[in-house]
Amino acid sequence: MGKNVLLVDDSSTMRKIIGRSLRQAGIDFDNIFEAGDGLEALAVLEKEKVDIVLSDINMPNMDGISFLREKAGRANMKNIPVLMISTETGDDIIGEAKSLGAVGAIKKPFTPDKVNEVLGPLL
Amino acid sequence: MTEIEKQLDLAQEIISATQEVFSSMLMIDVTGEDISASGRSVIQSNMTSMIGLGGGVRGMLAVHCPAEVAKAITGGFLGMEVEELDEDVKDAIGEIANMVAGNLKIAYANGGVNVELAIPTSVIGKSFRLSGIGGAIRHYVSFQLESGPFWVELMYVLS
Numbered sequence: 001m002g003k004n005v006l007l008v009d010d011s012s013t014m015r016k017i018i019g020r021s022l023r024q025a026g027i028d029f030d031n032i033f034e035a036g037d038g039l040e041a042l043a044v045l046e047k048e049k050v051d052i053v054l055s056d057i058n059m060p061n062m063d064g065i066s067f068l069r070e071k072a073g074r075a076n077m078k079n080i081p082v083l084m085i086s087t088e089t090g091d092d093i094i095g096e097a098k099s100l101g102a103v104g105a106i107k108k109p110f111t112p113d114k115v116n117e118v119l120g121p122l123l
Numbered sequence: 124m125t126e127i128e129k130q131l132d133l134a135q136e137i138i139s140a141t142q143e144v145f146s147s148m149l150m151i152d153v154t155g156e157d158i159s160a161s162g163r164s165v166i167q168s169n170m171t172s173m174i175g176l177g178g179g180v181r182g183m184l185a186v187h188c189p190a191e192v193a194k195a196i197t198g199g200f201l202g203m204e205v206e207e208l209d210e211d212v213k214d215a216i217g218e219i220a221n222m223v224a225g226n227l228k229i230a231y232a233n234g235g236v237n238v239e240l241a242i243p244t245s246v247i248g249k250s251f252r253l254s255g256i257g258g259a260i261r262h263y264v265s266f267q268l269e270s271g272p273f274w275v276e277l278m279y280v281l282s
Contacts, residue, residue, distance in 0.1 A: 087225025
């Protein structure tokens with residue numbers, strides 16, 4: 001069975017760019033689900049089988065850190081890995097994200113090669 | 124001149140950050156020129172995306188584009204022709220502002236100033252002017268694409 005990914009970013013343009021970068025990096029997913037914030041992401045995770053989440057940090061309604069915290073408290077999704085893709089790459093915020101279960105981070109802007117380098121070993 | 128201005132060449136930081144965005148995500152090389160001396164008067168924008176700066180500074184970073192340039196940049200991001208200044212265009216130019224501001228945040232941190240970023244806001248129109256904070260330090264950088272010029276403006280005061 002193939003893998004599914006969830007892209008979480010308040011920018012629809014950025015979600016399209018990430019999806020295109022995955023294809024350019026040669027990373028194929030059966031399904032690419034999208035969410036515009038943490039709340040929408042939790043709703044997707046409640047009903048879809050997702051193998052990995054790529055999430056922004058700065059988002060309205062529920063940001064990436066709050067999403068990680070909420071997800072960690074839900075048994076049915078707490079073990080799904082989350083990779084942060086954000087302009088926020090300071091040690092403090094990435095450290096907080098990792099303490100809440102994030103498996104790594106990619107800084108925006110990024111290249112398909114960078115996505116492959118970080119995401120490839122996680123699949 | 125403030126200490127942060129002595130430590131950091133913020134116009135050059137804007138140029139480097141913008142070049143990284145375009146080379147990484149659009150495979151386009153752009154050249155930038157610090158036009159802070161001539162400033163606001165040369166900017167002709169139909170589409171401006173702003174991102175607020177807080178924490179150790181108060182201010183904003185803005186990306187100003189004529190309509191054709193904004194549509195060309197968005198088309199490059201989406202891999203399709205864009206005919207109107209629509210939500211996709213606001214979103215795409217907002218993301219450029221977000222990524223450039225993210226790099227500036229790192230530069231400010233290197234100068235010992237912690238900066239927080241807001242969510243981008245975009246304005247579309249034919250004749251508008253952004254009012255700033257009194258006494259703010261301003262930097263203006265001009266960039267050139269095949270479709271025309273665009274500008275990045277940084278305005279801030281130390282908190």
